[in-house]
Structures are given as structure tokens and as C-alpha cells.
Amino acid sequence: MAGNGAHTVELTKENFDEKVGNDGLILLDFWASWCGPCRQFGPVYERAAEGNPDLMFGKVDTEAQPELAAAFEIRSIPTLMIVRDGVVVYSQPGALPEAALDDLIGQARALDMDEVRREIAAAKAAN
Numbered sequence: 001m002a003g004n005g006a007h008t009v010e011l012t013k014e015n016f017d018e019k020v021g022n023d024g025l026i027l028l029d030f031w032a033s034w035c036g037p038c039r040q041f042g043p044v045y046e047r048a049a050e051g052n053p054d055l056m057f058g059k060v061d062t063e064a065q066p067e068l069a070a071a072f073e074i075r076s077i078p079t080l081m082i083v084r085d086g087v088v089v090y091s092q093p094g095a096l097p098e099a100a101l102d103d104l105i106g107q108a109r110a111l112d113m114d115e116v117r118r119e120i121a122a123a124k125a126a127n
Helices: 016-020 036-051 066-071 098-110 113-126
Strands: 008-010 025-031 056-061 079-084 087-093
Touching: 008 036, 016 025, 016 056, 025 036, 025 098, 036 056, 036 098, 079 098, 087 098, 087 113
Parallel strands: 008 056, 025 056
Antiparallel strands: 025 079, 079 087
């Protein structure tokens, strides 16, 4: 089927922990086949996956995987989530243009994860 390319991984509740539980940079596209903006974003996401073969690009069909959508509190689709070393560093609904997605990937690559963890710990301590 078009749009389900070799560069992205279809994630299910069965394979999610195995695929996403590793360190590294992982992008997640929460989508559904009936969603127009999701279908528009699909090829953009696919090209980004092609251009960044060292990263994992996962797709979660929210219709087929309602438990995963619920676990991540997905309220609208498409939602793009970026996980780095087990920490969600970005989560926003909406289809991104190609340049914005490329920019976001660059920012995620450049993050200092020790600093991110310190900020998370500080925020938890403040609550």
C-alpha cells in the first residue's frame, strides 16, 4: 500500500516496547486512514525517514491501536511525537511542512539529554 514505505515501522501494542524502548531518537506519527491531514503528512514523514536512515520513524494507526493512542493521550491527529533516550521531547498535533519537520529533527538531534533530564527532575521536584 502506498504511504507505508520501507523507511517507517508500523507500531502495534505487541511490538511497541521492543521497538521504542531503546535509547536513541525515535519519531512517532499517530495517524488514521480517514484523516485527510494525516494522508497529507504521510509522504512528508516518509521523505524525512528516507533522509534520516539512522533514526527510527514509527507510525501508529490510532484506529488499529486504540490502546497506544490512549496511553499517549492522543486527542487529535496527526500527532507527531519525538522520543529521545526514553524521554518524550516533543509532542504536538498537526501536519508539519517538510522544512519544519527537518528543523525539528535537527533540534532533537542537538538536545543535551543530561540537561533535559535535569529540567524534568526540577519540574517534578517543584510540583
